[in-house]
Amino acid sequence: QRRMFTNVEMDNSTGVAVIKMNSPPVNSLSLEFLTEFAINMEKLEMDRGCRGVILTSSVPRIFSAGLDITEMYGKTPEHCGAFWRAVQEMWLKLYGSSMITIAAINGSSPAGGCLMAISCDYRIMTDYPKYSIGLNETKLGIVAPFWFKDTMINCIGNRATEHSLQLGLQYNPPEALKVGLVDQLETEDKLMTTASSVMSQWLAIPDHARQITKSMMRKPIIDQLLRQREADVQNFVKFITKDSIQKSLQMYMEMLKQKKG
Numbered sequence: 001q002r003r004m005f006t007n008v009e010m011d012n013s014t015g016v017a018v019i020k021m022n023s024p025p026v027n028s029l030s031l032e033f034l035t036e037f038a039i040n041m042e043k044l045e046m047d048r049g050c051r052g053v054i055l056t057s058s059v060p061r062i063f064s065a066g067l068d069i070t071e072m073y074g075k076t077p078e079h080c081g082a083f084w085r086a087v088q089e090m091w092l093k094l095y096g097s098s099m100i101t102i103a104a105i106n107g108s109s110p111a112g113g114c115l116m117a118i119s120c121d122y123r124i125m126t127d128y129p130k131y132s133i134g135l136n137e138t139k140l141g142i143v144a145p146f147w148f149k150d151t152m153i154n155c156i157g158n159r160a161t162e163h164s165l166q167l168g169l170q171y172n173p174p175e176a177l178k179v180g181l182v183d184q185l186e187t188e189d190k191l192m193t194t195a196s197s198v199m200s201q202w203l204a205i206p207d208h209a210r211q212i213t214k215s216m217m218r219k220p221i222i223d224q225l226l227r228q229r230e231a232d233v234q235n236f237v238k239f240i241t242k243d244s245i246q247k248s249l250q251m252y253m254e255m256l257k258q259k260k261g
């Protein structure tokens with residue numbers, strides 16, 4: 001039986017779906033997870049009754065740990081290529097969605113987890129000091145590709161992105177609010193109610209005007225990736241299969257395990 005990585009609950013009375021990521025222990029974004037996520041987004045996009053999506057997590061304390069490192073370590077170039085296509089697809093579906101997308105960030109959200117959040121239209125994060133969010137790729141010895149970087153620039157601006165990406169910064173909730181990485185903080189118990197109430201404000205705007213405006217803002221980056229999608233895959237495969245990068249990933253995974261023990 002196929003495993004489910006996300007639960008989708010559609011409320012037909014409001015036209016809002018809640019996608020709950022549910023892949024313990026850390027909602028890491030595996031090839032299967034990403035494939036299922038993209039299919040779910042596609043189905044909601046095709047559903048004329050669905051106007052908005054709230055993205056959140058069922059896993060305690062974690063929104064998403066980002067890309068599943070085990071999908072990039074010790075794998076064949078073919079596997080790495082298929083994995084990267086799935087990462088691209090997830091981003092294209094989320095960043096390019098015509099629906100209103102709100103991230104209710106109820107836990108830590110490094111790297112690919114942060115990408116998912118900043119690909120949404122609005123972010124509300126639980127105000128808990130131990131949670132963090134940011135694109136920390138350089139800390140793993142890897143480089144965030146241009147479409148991660150440009151998504152971040154569209155969210156927090158050029159200078160803050162440069163600072164944030166070079167240092168691989170992870171922000172706690174008040175810091176994330178200050179830099180503009182999230183739009184609002186909320187207590188754990190009120191997070192989903194607040195997300196629904198923000199959604200209602202966005203739903204009050206006529207869809208066609210909002211959708212054209214959103215597309216105007218995001219289309220240049222999306223088109224840039226679409227134009228060079230296969231080259232981006234080949235870049236990734238070449239980069240990630242290098243011995244030095246594989247060594248960095250191995251050391252990072254060992255560090256994660258040691259931290260635990």
Ligand SMILES: CCCCCCCCCC/C=C\CC(=O)SCCNC(=O)CCNC(=O)[C@H](O)C(C)(C)COP(=O)(O)OP(=O)(O)OC[C@H]1O[C@@H](n2cnc3c(N)ncnc32)[C@H](O)[C@@H]1OP(=O)(O)O
Pocket residue numbers: 025026028062064065066067068069070108110111112113136137140142143144145235236239240253256257260
């Ligand atoms: C020249 C340019 C060319 C372009 C090339 C492109 C290059 C590639 C770009 C790649 C882009 C994006 C990168 C990513 O998204 S990489 C993933 C980055 N993620 C992280 O750094 C997060 C790591 N995890 C954590 O910090 C913590 O786990 C946590 C999320 C804060 C949770 O902490 P916790 O204490 O609650 O849990 P923990 O004990 O650490 O973890 C539980 C088990 O889960 C495993 N695990 C954690 N994160 C991942 C992951 N991302 N992938 C796979 N597995 C993960 C962890 O090892 C534990 O496993 P085990 O129980 O010990 O077996």
